[in-house]
Amino acid sequence: MIHWCLKQLGQLTSKNKLSILIYHQVVAEKDPMRPSEPDAAEFRWQMQLIRDYFNPLPLAEAVTMLKQGQLPANSVCVTFDDGYLNNLTVAQPILQELGIPATVYVATGFSHGCNMWNDRLIDLIGNQQITEFNLAALDLPVAKVSDWASRRELAYSLIPKIKYQDYQQRSTIIDQLYADNQTSEAKPKMMTPEQVKQLSELGIEIGAHTVDHPILKSQTLAEQTRQISESKQTLESWINKPVTGFAYPNGKPDNDYTSEAVVAVAAAGFDYGVSTQWGISTPQAKWCELNRFTPWDKSHLKFHLRLVKNKLGL
Numbered sequence: 001m002i003h004w005c006l007k008q009l010g011q012l013t014s015k016n017k018l019s020i021l022i023y024h025q026v027v028a029e030k031d032p033m034r035p036s037e038p039d040a041a042e043f044r045w046q047m048q049l050i051r052d053y054f055n056p057l058p059l060a061e062a063v064t065m066l067k068q069g070q071l072p073a074n075s076v077c078v079t080f081d082d083g084y085l086n087n088l089t090v091a092q093p094i095l096q097e098l099g100i101p102a103t104v105y106v107a108t109g110f111s112h113g114c115n116m117w118n119d120r121l122i123d124l125i126g127n128q129q130i131t132e133f134n135l136a137a138l139d140l141p142v143a144k145v146s147d148w149a150s151r152r153e154l155a156y157s158l159i160p161k162i163k164y165q166d167y168q169q170r171s172t173i174i175d176q177l178y179a180d181n182q183t184s185e186a187k188p189k190m191m192t193p194e195q196v197k198q199l200s201e202l203g204i205e206i207g208a209h210t211v212d213h214p215i216l217k218s219q220t221l222a223e224q225t226r227q228i229s230e231s232k233q234t235l236e237s238w239i240n241k242p243v244t245g246f247a248y249p250n251g252k253p254d255n256d257y258t259s260e261a262v263v264a265v266a267a268a269g270f271d272y273g274v275s276t277q278w279g280i281s282t283p284q285a286k287w288c289e290l291n292r293f294t295p296w297d298k299s300h301l302k303f304h305l306r307l308v309k310n311k312l313g314l
């Protein structure tokens, strides 16, 4: 009954207000080092709720309708960042079964077997063979861990120390951490070009997310332009379709990208761009900076309420 009432509230209040959800991974089974990533069961009820009480649309189509002021009430788009293989193996079958369109933004530089620096760090600290980590690469003393909670605490405390370094420097630090702790890499987590093509052929929109996932703000204008346009061209060559959407890595305006990147996205020929600024988008939105948000609620009602609150701008 509450869900039905919330749907009616949305019908009355949310015309021309677009909610875009951000996901990254949908894991087959819960990962103790990544508790916020939904597993298949959690993702399934979230998508069922969207199917039953909202109006899921392909993002490119929703953007066109929003530009015309014709976006229906309760419209929601589902997006995934980075290009994880489990988007194809775990999420896509659920999306297909429930008839929910989605967009996956791929950072093309990780499609040949190398994991992203943050995953490499989390996997290193999650390696149960090691209980004392040599952190000399970060000028930090040896850190001891015991249970999963202490491993998570260590991993997530190190991420901010590396995130805003240059992207080549980030890889160098992680390489050094692996060498100092004599650990081998976890298996590849990202889609290969063939798997990206497969996902595209299954009807998922493929968008660009740069080549190396740098913080664009920390790059020269020439490098920002290269990262933005090269990822578009590479993806188009893989899927044989135009790539019209772009997601900014990390995605917070001013912190992670500036107007330089926004101009470069428009100049590269994208129809729209998405940030990670929380909120909805209206017909007055900046098309190269649409808002999104991450639904992390573990209860059905809280998840539903968050979607409605977002529409109401609360």
Ligand SMILES: [Zn+2]
Binding pocket: 081, 082, 209, 213, 248, 249, 250
């Ligand atoms: Zn990303």
